[in-house]
Amino acid sequence: MRRALGFSLFLMLLSLSACALFPHRDPLNITVVGIEPLPSQELEMRFAVKLRLQNPNETAIDYNGVALDLEVNGRTLASGVSDQTGSIPRFSEAVLSVPVSISAFSVLRQTLGLSQTQSLDNLPYVLKGKLAGGLFGTMRFVDRGTLDLPSTAATW
Template identity: 85%
Template structure:
């Protein structure tokens, strides 16, 4: 009984000390900085979503894939993935371009969800995504804002 207690205590201390080995990291700062049209298929539209990714940490962030989901006005609109790989050095930033697809059915859902008095400007959006980086290196992020569709090009 005493050995079991001692073993349990040892395992608990080891598990607590293992958590201390993982460094505390500040969250990445990720903002949507633009969209560009891409060639599309029959019932879909495709865009390249440009993200500014800032690493406020004192360690390099290595990534090997990106995934995005975009909601507009509280409804799913677009999703995309990319197998981009790279490194984001400490205290630096980069622009990533991720292709996303919007199906005709998503556009129809969005259209049906708008009230007759609601304009297409200033619709709220939520962008959720992740930068893949292995078992302990994957970083999830969320960006919220409103769409500004005035002018000749769409900006966020």
């Protein structure tokens, strides 16, 4: 009984010290800074979504891949992945470009989902993604805002 209690205490202390091995990291500040057209296929459109990644931490953040999902007006519109690798130095920022695909069916669902009184101006979006960095280094992020499609469409 004493031995089991001692072993339990040892495991508890070991788990508490293990938490100290993983430094606390503040979340990345991620914002969409641009969308550029890419060559497309028949029933899809492709764009490069440019993200500004700001690292407010005292250590660099290494990454080896990124995945994105873009929801507009509460519905999934686009998704994309990239196997890019890199590092964001401490207290620094970088711009990352991720190709995304939008199927014609997604556009049709978005169009049918708009009410007759709703315009294409100021549609709410949610960008969800992850910056892969190994077993404990993967960082998930969310960016929310509104899209001003008339001015955006003019730049595409």
